[in-house]
Amino acid sequence: MAIGVIATITVRDGKNAEFEELFTALTEQVLANEPGATFYALHRTKSDSQVYKVLEQYASKEALKAHGQTEYFLAASQKMGALVAAAPELEVLDAV
Amino acid sequence: MAIGVIATITVRDGKNAEFEELFTALTEQVLANEPGATFYALHRTKSDSQVYKVLEQYASKEALKAHGQTEYFLAASQKMGALVAAAPELEVLDAV
Numbered sequence: 001m002a003i004g005v006i007a008t009i010t011v012r013d014g015k016n017a018e019f020e021e022l023f024t025a026l027t028e029q030v031l032a033n034e035p036g037a038t039f040y041a042l043h044r045t046k047s048d049s050q051v052y053k054v055l056e057q058y059a060s061k062e063a064l065k066a067h068g069q070t071e072y073f074l075a076a077s078q079k080m081g082a083l084v085a086a087a088p089e090l091e092v093l094d095a096v
Numbered sequence: 097m098a099i100g101v102i103a104t105i106t107v108r109d110g111k112n113a114e115f116e117e118l119f120t121a122l123t124e125q126v127l128a129n130e131p132g133a134t135f136y137a138l139h140r141t142k143s144d145s146q147v148y149k150v151l152e153q154y155a156s157k158e159a160l161k162a163h164g165q166t167e168y169f170l171a172a173s174q175k176m177g178a179l180v181a182a183a184p185e186l187e188v189l190d191a192v
Contacts, residue, residue: 004139004151020192039135043100043189055100055151093139096116
């Protein structure tokens with residue numbers, strides 16, 4: 001069963017461009033290397049310029065787990081630490 | 097610029113199976129007829145068995161508008177009226 005994820009990320013003031021560049025590069029790596037990542041896309045919210053939402057879907061729990069263990073995801077997460085105001089909030093969903 | 101949508105739908109008690117069947121048929125029609133709908137997937141939330149979230153993305157504002165005007169979407173929305181506890185909550189997002 002496919003798994004959906006909504007990741008809500010709050011970026012520090014002044015770090016938007018750097019964050020978007022980092023996350024865009026990460027997205028390209030995810031889509032190029034993870035056939036199990038069926039959707040992965042960063043979005044700006046309209047309510048708050050510092051708040052972003054990543055809409056994601058994975059073909060299985062295993063694909064989601066593998067995603068979180070990739071070298072490029074771990075490297076991006078480390079760099080993201082200096083750009084975000086708090087740890088991302090993750091809502092995991094079960095695809096129908 | 098692509099547009100993301102998170103649609104939160106609360107289903108009446110006892111109407112889950114009927115809702116899921118209706119929405120699955122709608123999803124098939126969307127994906128078969130709308131090249132501008134780049135992602136469209138229904139998910140159950142883990143927090144409340146009556147609350148669902150549809151993760152959506154459209155290639156443009158025009159694609160989103162066209163989606164809402166299709167005959168099958170309007171027909172499904174009408175049938176959904178008897179199955180949901182309230183109007184869907186829509187969060188529209190701007191893809192990066």
